[in-house]
Amino acid sequence: MGRAYADRPVRIGIQIQPQHADYDAIRRAVAEAEELGVDIAFNWDHFYPLSGEPEGKHFECWTMLGAWAEATERIEIGALVSCNTYRNPELLADMARTVDHISGGRLILGIGAGWFEKDYDEYGYEFGTAGSRLADLAEALPRIEKRWAKLNPAPTRDIPVLIGGGGEKKTLRMVAKHATIWHGFGDPETIERKHRILDEHCADVGRDPGEIERSTAAQGSPDEIGPQLLELGTRMFTVSVGGPDYDLGQLRDWISWRDEVNRG
Incomplete structure (x- = not known):
């Protein structure tokens, strides 16, 4: 393909949806995923389930990430994704820096503009419009970067930022x-098409597009969709699993496929 980001190895993530489950089950799923060889474990940043019983069991994102930082040893961790408008950007930067240190430099800051109106209504945040939420995200990102530069101690590394x-x-x-x-x-x-447009934006702002890893959801069998997305430059594939019991069978398939691809 000739694109620099296509030279990256394949990585497999898991999104352990913190809904309809006791925390013990969530913790066991994270531990099992790490044992199986996953690269990244994500949760998500909501206050209510996104599917099933709307008032079902659910846990908060960032306190959970702090626990995962202690409960895991190798894998990267993060939210897919954290909602920008639920927290002041400087606070979010400090939270991320703290989890970065707790984990020994394994945090990814996943962030997006937010969209789930029930979260906003129930927790007293202004929902606004899609445009206003995107404007808030555009304002927050440089503030997060500036706060990281001021914190003492500094983050252990340049914390990777994932935007969804x-x-x-x-x-x-x-x-x-x-x-x-x-x-x-x-x-x-x-x-x-998205890759092409992202490359164009990189050219406009003077950024090497090879610096940006391309990620998507891993849906179905890796043999069905993996090769075509791989050809397009996608290098991170994330399997999503929900409670009350977390079935990691599909994750095993994607990890096996990753190992075959990376061996070349």
Whole structure:
């Protein structure tokens, strides 16, 4: 393909959705995923389930990440994704720096503009519009970067920033300016277009597009969708699992596929 980001090894993530489950089950799932050889474990940043019983069991994102930082040893951890408008950007930067230290430098700051209206209504945040939430994210990202530069102690590393979302005019431009990883959704044709537009934004802002890892959801069998997305430059694939019991069978398949691809 000739694109620098296509030279990266494949990585496999798991999103352990913190819904409809006791925390013991969530902790066991994280431990099992690390034992199986996953690269990254994500949760998500919501206050209520996104599927199933709307008032079902659910746990908060960032306190959980602090616990995962202690409960794991090797894998990277993060939210897929943290909602920007739930926390002051300086506070979020400090939280991320703290989990970065607790984990020994394994945190990824996943962040997005937010979209789940029930979270906003129930917790007293202003929902606004899609445009206003994107504007808030654009303002927050440089503030997070500035706060990291001021904190004592500093983060253990340049904390990777994952931005989720596929908006072609605003979100992908923010990715070009600020992100280490872009996480998007869609069929291969859609992903190919998003990659092309992201590359164009990188050119506009003077960024090497090879610095941005391309990520997407791992849906179905890796043999069905993996090779085509791989050809397009996608290098991170994340399997999502929900409670009350976390079935990691599909994750095993993706890890085996990763190992075959990376062996070449």
